[in-house]
Amino acid sequence: MKKWTTLAVLLALPASVAAGGLRYSPPAGFETPEIRDRPIAGVYNQYWYNYRADILEAEKELGSDLRRATDREDRWDAWDEWVTEVVDADKDYTKVMRKKGYRTGRVTIGG
Incomplete structure (x- = not known):
């Protein structure tokens, strides 16, 4: 049931958001x-859709936090929280995919 709910949420969102495009611009100097x-490995499974749902939820919360921000510090805090959530979602996704036997690609140049 959760898989279908997540899929329905993704299908209901605008294509630009579902593709990962941010609607908000980060402050200057913010990475x-x-x-x-x-x-990962081109495998569309429940873990991928959960990852995408986590990213979309983080963006939704970012928008809410930015609308309530009253000063520069509030905006930076909102972006910091967003970064934490995005990194956590990626970490969870790669961890579960690793357990399933899929590896993320890594390119090493030099020694």
């Missing part, structure tokens, strides 16, 4: 983490 636009 944002990379958000996956494709699943």
Whole structure:
């Protein structure tokens, strides 16, 4: 049931949001983490959809926090919280995919 609920949420969202495009611009000098636009090993499973739902929830919360922000510090706190949630979602996703036997690609150049 959860898988279908997550899928319904993703289908109901605008395509730009579902594709991972942020609707908000981070403050100058703020580094944002990379958000996956494709699943690990090209496997679309419940873990991928849970990851995407987590990212969308983090963006929704970011928007809410930014609307309530009254000063620069509030905006930075909102972005910091968003980064934490995005990194946590990616960590959870890669961990479960590793347990399932899928590995993320890593390129090493040099020695």
